[in-house]
Amino acid sequence: MGTLRDLQFALQLKIEELRQRDTLIDELELELDTKDELIRRLQEELDRYRATFSLPGTSTGSIAEEDEKLKRKTIISEPATLDPVTLATVSHKSFEKTTESQRLIRAAFQKSDLLKHLDDREIKAILPCMYPAAINQGCYVFQEETNGTQAYVVEEGRLDVKKDGVKLHTVLPEEVFGELALLYNCTHNYSVSAQMDSKVWVIDRKSYQATLMQNGLNSLSRSVELLGSVSFLQTLPEDVIIKVSDLMEEMHFSEGEHIIQQGTKGDTFYIITKGLVKVTERKESHKEEEVVSTLSEGEWFGESALWSDGEMTTNVIVEEDVTCLTIDRETFKDVAGELVLDEEQETQQFTFDSDPAPSLGLNDFQVIRTLAMGEFGHVDLVRMSENLKGCFAMRVLKKQLILGSGQREHVQRERDILIEAHCPFIVRLYRTFQNVDSLYMLTEACLGGDLITLLKEKGTLDESSARFYTACVVEALTFLHCQCVVYRDVKPENVVLDEHGYAKLIGSGCLKKIGVGKKTWTFCGTPGYLAPEIILNPGYGVSVDMWSLGVFVFELLSGRLPFCGFEPMMILTETIRGIDHLEFPKTISKSASSLVKRLCKNNPAERLGTQRNGAKDIHEHKWFEGFDWEGLCRRTLIPPPVPKVNPPLDSLSSCHYPEETGEFYTSWDDF
Missing domain, CATH: 1.10.510.10 (Transferase(Phosphotransferase) domain 1)
Structure with a gap:
């Protein structure tokens, strides 16, 4: 008995020792996480100091601030459209390629962090749009600080990648570079030149985006058409059909494979997009399975699994290799039926002050001070000359800057949407003005900072x-x-x-x-x-x-x-x-x-x-x-500490906007 007690005591000691070790491990892991975070923050500080030393004469704060602002800058690419001219241009592009060239381009895409996500259908659509180009030894494909519109796949030769004259990398055949330019009008931060006579395949942004857009629309149209043909889905509204389409996954099955087995529980619905299956049933009075039907493209099976988890009553076996769109029960239930938006939000009525200046012109506003600078202009704090209490914000946008950056359509959309956006959680746009040089947006003033x-x-x-x-x-x-x-x-x-x-x-x-x-x-x-x-x-x-x-x-x-x-x-x-x-x-x-x-x-x-x-x-x-x-x-909920707002009239100026050119506008027809 003494021996047993000794063993039990020793066991308890070991358990306590292990518990203490676990506690110590937890503490060390927490300390490690804290130090990892400290290292990350110190590394960021080190990077900022390095940037300072690389640009003598510039303050650390201003470099770090400008670098951070650049990283967080909003990017707005040109609107993606499929106008008849673009569609015709892309549709008629077809540059012949050998089987080896096609293989090489596909292999290069798989090495790109961006392009490796293209599916086979998208790659097939992009390939014809890629055209060949020869780069002579010593010539640049593009230079640092220039804007990019194209991506390149190297078929022959070698190209040097340099930044500030320092060689960073050599691009070899079966590699791609410049693909960021396929997304937006980016500025290259490196140069690429040919070490020797080289051959590349080129795809431009307009063709790339138009091709993917056309492919996406075609794919969506096919999926919606297939779903619309399913009898029990025909009562669903179009937006729900599109939502179901987005959730469906494509699956492939080989000849002879059982997709569904009789007697097992199923939870998936299938629509055939390619191939052939046979449906069989084994009845108690028969030893062999009886073929009930065959199903092909556009037909479906497994719909009962969407409503219950009962046993499947038939087998579904692949006759010819099959591709199906599939969705499981839980996913379908999340979106089935008409989408229910937040009723409280929909029915809640918000009250707003009407336009505070329905009959005033642009020159009736007095500028108090400038609040902020922006990409297309600045924001002023203003008041009505006849009302010394109420203050507003006036966004002043330079027309030349808007047109030069191709943002006319985006600014117009913003104005049209905000003028109707009567929501207490969106800055209110009251009205707009324009003169020869600028556009003006009169909004509520939110002076608590961002x-x-x-x-x-x-x-x-x-x-x-x-x-x-x-x-x-x-x-x-x-x-x-x-x-x-x-x-x-x-x-x-x-x-x-x-x-x-x-x-x-x-x-x-x-x-x-x-x-x-x-x-x-x-x-x-x-x-x-x-x-x-x-x-x-x-x-x-x-x-x-x-x-x-x-x-x-x-x-x-x-x-x-x-x-x-x-x-x-x-x-x-x-x-x-x-x-x-x-x-x-x-x-x-x-x-x-x-x-x-x-x-x-x-x-x-x-x-x-x-x-x-x-x-x-x-x-x-x-x-x-x-x-x-x-x-x-x-607005009865107490917010976090209310920001301190300086009295806006402390720095009052006597500036007014141009009197003779200010006028109310409702469209961009004359801009």
Whole structure:
């Protein structure tokens, strides 16, 4: 007995020793995470100092600030359209290639972080548009600081990649370079020249984007047509059909393979897009299976699995290699039936002041001071000459800068959408003016600053503050999405605080009305906040805003972006890899991590806020547990500390806008 007691005592000692070791390991892991975060921050500081030494005479602060602003700059590519001229031009492009050239191009695409995501159908459509070009020894393909519109695949020769005259890399046959230019009008930060006489295959941005857009529209049309032919789906509205189409996955089955086996439980619905299957049934009175029917392209099976988890009553066996579109029961239930938007948001009535200056001209406003500078002009704080109390913001946009950057259509869309956007979580646009040189937008003045400034001051926001500001953005996006408008540029820079501490989305050239269930293709937004589908170009809808919302929450709580890098392509590549491969910092709680991951699903149709219950799914997420959404909408909820706003009249100037040229405008016909 004594021996048994000794063993039990020794066992207890070992258990206690292991427990202490586990505790120590947990403590060391926490310490390691803290040091990793410290190393990351120190590395960022080191990079900033290195940048300072590489540019003598420039202050550290200004370089770091300008570099950060450049990384976070909104990119708006030219609108992606399939006008008859573009379509005809792309359709008639066909440059012959040998089988070996086609193989080489495909192999090069697989080495590119961007192009390796193209499917076979997309590659087949792009190949005919690629044309050959010869690069003589010593000649440049493109030079540093020039704008790019093309990507290149090397077939023969060798090319040098240089930055500031220093060789970085040699591009060899079966490699691709310059692919960032396929997305937007980027500026090359390196030069490429030929070591020897070389041959490349070239694809330009317009052909690339038009081809993918046409391919996406054709694919969507085929899927919607197939789904529309299914009898029990014909009562669903078009936007729900499109949503189901987005969720369906393509699967391939080989001859002789059992897709469904009698007696097993199934949860998947199948539509045949290619091939042939036979349906067989084994009855109790027969030993052999009896062929019930054969099904081919456009026909379907497994529909009963969408409604119940009962046993399958037949076998489905592949006769000829088959390709099917599939969707499982739970996924289908998430979107089946008409999409239910947040009823409370839809029915809630907001009251607004009417246009404060219905009969005043541009010259009736007195400039108090300039609030901010922007890409196309500046923002002034103004007041009406006859009313010394009320202040407004006046955005002054230079027409020449807008036209020179090709942003006329985007600015016009912004104006048309905002003038109708009567939402307390969106900065109100009251009216617009123009003169010979400029456009003017009279908006409400939100003088509490923007969230990016607040975030820089604090480093990170506490959960309570982040939750409040995120909820304000959710309400703004819900309002826009109810109007079938996509925002496309959610980030702290575009969220401002009013004098009461409530957050509002500002206007953006990325705003676009796309219609219920429709898609758009323009590359638009800020790297690091862009959803993968904007980068990969299969077409996208309002669900891109949910992805950006997830990134927004991550940054507020951690002080950094989840997807980052020194070069734009690195940021885009990390974005395509997705959120699941990242380790979240300890400053983000489990419930907040869950929200971010559900908002940043790679499949747009699976994101929180895009499914049948709309924004209600976000409202009911654990991170928002106990949050007073009604109080937020009624503005009775106490916000985080109210920002200190300096009296606007302290620095009053006597400046007025030009009297003789100011006039109200409602269209761009004369611009």
